[in-house]
Amino acid sequence: LRVLSYNIGGLVNKLMFPSFFVFLNNYEIVALYETFLVQNDCYKYEKYFPGFYLKWVGASKLKSKGRASGGVLLGIRNCLPINIHCKFVKINDWDIIEVEAAADKFYIIPVYLNFSSWENDFAKLNNLMSMLENRCVLLGDINARLAERQIIPDFIAEEECLLSCSRQSKDSVLNKRGLDFLEMCDDSELIILNGRSQGDPYGEYTYISGRGSSVIDICCVSASFLSRVKNFKVLSKTYTQHMPIEIALEFADFANFNCINAPLLSRLIWTRQDELHFKSKLENKINQMNVEQTGNSEIELNVITNCIVECAYFGKQLGNRKNFKPSKHQWFDTECKKYREISFRFLNIFRKRNNNFTKNLYLEANNKYKEICFSKRDEYYRSLKEQFKKIKESKDLWDLLKRFKTTNFINESKISGEQFRNYFYLLLNPVLTAPEILYAEPYWSDKELDKVITLSELKNTLGKAHNNKAPGLDSIPYEFFKNCPENVLLQIVSIFNSFYNSGRCPLSFTESVIYPLYKKGDVHSVNNYRGISFINVVAKLFSGILLTRLWNWINFNNILNEFQAGFRPGYSTVDHIFTLFNLIKIILSKKRQKVYAFFVDFKAAFDCIDRRALFFKLANQGLSYKFIRILKSLYSDTRVTIWHKEGLTDFFNTSVGLRQGCLLSPLLFALYLNDLCEYIGEGMDIAGINIRCLLYADDVVMLTSSPVKLQRMINRLDDYCRRWGLNINLAKSKIMVFRNGGRMSRYEKWSVNGKPIEVVSEYKYLGLIVTPKLSLGRHFSERISHAKLGLNTTWHNIMLRKDVPYSAKLEVFHSVSRAVIGYGSQAWGFERFEELERVRRFFIRKLFSLPRYAPGYILAHETGIPSVHSYTIKVHFDYVVRFLEMPDFRLPAILAKEVINKKVYWYQKWLELGEKYDIQFSITEITDLRDKLFSIRQRLDKSEKEYNLSKCMQPKYLLYSQLCTSVCVPYLNDGMDLLSMKWIFKCRTELLNLNSKPWSQDNTDICSLCNSREKEDTYHFIGKCKILSEMRVKWLGKKSYTKKEVLSLLNGPNWGPLVMYVRVASLYRAELISEFNW
Structure with a gap:
């Protein structure tokens, strides 16, 4: 289905171009704007569109000429x-087009927002979007400038092949109307296609004239509908100053296509039957095999893995994908399947015998089946609350939200297995440019590193492993090893010791499967795929034991410097964000100071590591000979095969880089870069230490207070990279000059090997967008957009489901606040940012179907949902106090104490809050400090509640000004259905869709139904309107109610009759107004 949207700048002047109408005939749906035809003239031009059913919307003409x-x-x-x-x-x-195709129903919304009446047109569009479900295609001339705004989360872009996360645009202007439109897109789950699709990768201009060029013709699609989008283009036509835009939708049956990102390999499925019987079956099987008598550790391991497969419930069917079709419902497990089979069995018996006895057997079995299903469903949705409660990081949130994405972009790749093999062979075997290192390998020994592997080490590694992870070639996931009997685990330990002592791993430990994951662009180009590597779980268990030993050795000997925080227990990205923010604020607290930062991006850093240089560096740092020997065995003959729709390709060897999927790789990389800070020199002195750079794995930022020093550091970095085989990616490496204001000097320029480095005004560092003044507006804008998208993703599967309790829905919101909005709040959470509170208002408005004009203070007071600031300031307080207790060598602790000494940044705000609420605290008394900071949080929450209450008590709220202070029987709880909560909420807060609004003084506020000439407010609608008196009698028992009686109704507890009355009366009112145009 091809849809065209085109601002034609007058239809009459297109009559001289016959090719224009030929062009239109290429499309199934067309939307043309600015026809300049009044309604009475439209019929004259219908003859030019013989192949179309037409709908005209007349132009407005305010003057006769x-x-x-x-x-x-x-x-x-x-x-x-x-x-x-x-x-x-x-x-x-609003005239729109309803489309039904391949069991899909969606709306195409043509949009023309007139420049002269933009605010009114946009308000109507906003109201329309709030009424429609999230399956829309919105396109047209919006007369707003969006620049490159709207970045979507990775989990949306990765699953929808059409898209990239960020937008490109040749129009760099962002205006107020653009911001309003972007906010509507976020609220309505609309993804802008301009500048992020295959057909429009650069964000082409859609309006070109002598006065300027812009991108104002936009196409947006609901996130849940993206899988139907085939392509989007900005076409090149010269009929008018606007360029036409085109979107192509496809509705082929998904069963006829292969998914690009199809499941990897057959894998053993851990079932309820395995929970009951697997351990005993495996124990008996192993005892019969006499595994220990083979004398060959590799054969013994193969015997154990084969026994695991044979003892698994689905083991005999491994490799037959038909046995692993996932259920439509995630709660539908093997027990549900079992009772469904029993129900069908009795149904077939009843059909054959047709007597009451077999009928009763069938009905009993079917009732049992339904009972089990309802129980599983309710248990599943109740468990969601706990799952969302555990979420603290955005990655965990997006992983959980993927469950609720019901669509995938489907396509058929024409790339052969051999093409993939050749591509990854070249990618994983880059040419080494660094000189070969020749050295005499020292014979270091270490008691802890070299000791015998124990059962407790294996169990510890299994305890850290996560379930539901993809296995390697042997198809055995972690769950089966976790449930092995102890005698099997002891045999595995014995086998591991044999490998460790001999310094030789089996071939299977060096093998991996690479799965080509589509990124973006042409699906038929291998360059648009990245590889994900999978290794056998038993090999990962062995690596996991080595990893724990390596960490213990590093921590005992203080090998890693404090500037590396990547993949390090007790360290995180927010540590470096906190350190960077504090460092900058301390320096900029002095006049005319600057901080120069070079954010370094390495090209394929993990894939380019010289393994010879790695082992040299490990030996140089004192790692034992035995440990290095086993590492060399894991890396000596690494072999890779590529998964493809045709099967697995032939193996090929790799000799460069760290292994993707290997548990040891991140730490080995950190050790490889461990000498970087010392090598580059310079840096800046602060709080008695010299800080040169901050590293998080391969994310590096170099810091100094002098432009000359920064160039010297860059030169040293370049020399380091040449020596150790790394490459700086200048396209992504940027410099930022942090300062309080003013322009940069024309001498503040830097280069690498004569190539200039770009100086930028914003940069995303470890997921947080920073600017020269550390303002967070851009970061918050992106996070708010992601948060709304995250909430919208769950809307149909969680928020609107009757069987999901209210508390679980609240937990979804809180998890989004923690994982998305609150990211980095350890550094900035002490301040209140009003833009962040928009997410709370958005959630409450959408959950209870409230109008956009609903005041935030009423929403906060009625629901009692705490502000986002109450969470972020808690995170900030807890983080700082935790680091004040940590050892003095930790960077965040050093910088935090310096901020306190200088009384700047967050500590200055702490002092202001303490003075405001008359709370004195001491930094040295940690227990007392916690109590005092808790008191400050309580006072802040109390202050917000008092403010909201004062606003709610304004006289303009006839009812709520008294309801908000009275005792109400709680209705926002798990025992009340969402629909009833919505109506009660609207009634209590005076937000029913009536003519009179509490803040309005318009003469049109009078009741549309009765002739009493009274304002149609909530009191009149519930208690007085004569037209509704019969319904009032039926549901509420009286013809009319006094104000006092209405207030009593709105305080409960008899909510049922009130809800029924308001529902029926609202429907009746809408029908009368529609029929008689009142």
Whole structure:
């Protein structure tokens, strides 16, 4: 289905171009704007569109002379494919197109926001979007500038092949209207396609004239509908100053296609039957095999893995994908399947015998089946609350939200297995440019590193392993090893010791499967795929034991310097964010100071590591000979095969780089770069230490207070990279000059090997967008957009489900606040940012179907949902106090104490809050400090509640000004259904869709139904309107109610009759207004 959107700048002047109408005939649906035709003239031009059903929206003409303004023409071809049905519909006085295709129902929303009446047009569009479900295609001339705004999370872009996370645009202007439109997109789960699709990768101009060029013709698609988008383009036509935009949708049956990101390999599925019987079956099987008598450790290990496969419930069917079809419902497990089979069995018996006895057996079995299903479903949705409660990081949130994405972009790749093999062979075997290192390998020994592997080490590694992880070639996931009997684990330990003592690993430990994961661009180009590597779980268990020993050795000997925080227990990205922010704020607290930062990006850093240089560096740092020998065995003959739809390719060897998927790789990389800080020199002195750079794995930022020093550091970095085989990616490596204001000097320029390095005004460092003044506006804008998208992703599967309790829905919101909004709040959470509170208002408005004008203070007071700031300041307080107790060598602790000494940044705010609330605290008394900071948080929460209450008590709120202070029977709880909560909420807060609003003084506020000439407010609607008196009698027992009686109704506890009355009365009111146009 091809859809065209085009601002034609007048239809009459297109009559001289026959090719224009030929062009339109290429599309099934067309939306043309600015026809400049008033309604009475439209019929004259229908003859030019013989192949279309037409819908005209007349242009407006305010003066008798001159042309009309605006005008829209919508067209639907009169010969569509048999499985596609389209029709014009009008919703909220907006003409749109309803499409039904391949069991999908969605809306195409043509948009023309007139420049002269933009605010009114946009308000109508906003109301329309709040009424529609999230399956929309919105396109047209929005007369707003968006720049490159709207970055979407990786989990959306990775699964939707059309998209990239960030948008490109040749129009760099962002105006107020653009910000309003972007906020509507976030609220309505709309993803902008301009500048992020295959057909428009650069964000081409859609308006080109002598006055300027811009991107104002936009196409947006609901996130849940992205899988239907085939392509989006900005076309090149010269009929007008605007360029037409085109979106292509496809509705082929997904069963006829292969998914690009299809499941990797057959894997053993851990089932309920395995929980009951696997351990005993494996123990008996192993005892019969006499594994220990073979004398060959590799053969013994193969015997054990084969026994695991044979004893698994689905082991005999391994490799047959048909046995592993996932259920439509995630709660539908093997027990549900079992009772369904029993129900069908009795149904077939009843059909054959047709007597009451077999009928009763069937009904009993079917009732049991339904009972089990309902129980599993309820248990599943109750458990979601706990799952969301555990979420603290955005990655965990997106991983959980992926469960609720019901669509995937489907396509058929034409890339052969051999093409993939050749591509990854070259990628994983780069040419080494560094000189070969020749050295006499020292014979270091270490008692802890070289000792015998124990059962407790294996169990410890198994305890850290996560379930539901993809296995390697042997198809055995962690769950089976976790449930092995102890005698089997002891045999595995014995086998591991044999490998460790001999210094030789089996071939299977060096093998991995690479899965080509599509990124973006042409699906038929190998360059648009990245590899994900999978290694046998038993090999990862062996590596996990080595990893724990390596960490213990590093920590005991203080090998890693404090500037490396990547993949390090007790360290995190926020440590470096906190350190960077504090360092900058301390330096900039002095006048005319600057901090120069070079954010370094290495090209394929993990893949380019010279293994010879790695082992040299490990030996140089004192790692034992025995440990290095086993590492060499793991890396000596690494072999890779590529998964493809045709199967597995032939293996090929790799001799460069660290192994993806190996548990040891991140730490080995950190050890490889461990000498970088010392090598580059310079840096800056602060709080008695010299800070030169901060490293998080391969994310490096070099810091200094002098532009000359920075260039010297860059030169040293370049020399380091040449010596150790690393490459700086200048396209992504940037410099930022942190300063309080003013322009940069023309001498502040830097280069690598004569190539200039770009100086930028914003940079995303470890997931947080920083600017020269450390302002967080851009970061918050992106995080708010992601948070709304995260909430929208769950809406149909969680928020609107009756069987999901209210508390679980709240927990989803809190998890989004923690993982998305609150990221980095350890550094900035002491301040309140009003833009972040918009997410709370958005959630409450959407959950209870409230109008956009609903005041935030009423929403906060009625729900009692705490502010985002109450969470972020807690995170900040807890983080700082935790580091004040940590050893003095930790960077965040050093910088935190310096901030306290200088009374700047967050500590200055602490002192202000303490003075405001008359709370004195001492930094040296940690227990007392915790109590005092808790008191400050309580006072802040109390202050917000008092403010909200004072606003709610304004006289303009006839009812709520008294309800907000009275005792109400709780209705926002797990025992109340969401629909009832919505109606009660609207009634209590005076947010029903009536003519009179509490803040309005308009003469049109009078009741649309009765002739009493009274304001149609909530009190009149519930207690007085004569037209509704019969319904009032039926549901509430009286013809009319006094104000006092209405207040009593709105305080509960008899909510049922009130909800029924308001629902029926609202529907009746809408029907009367629609029928008689009141």
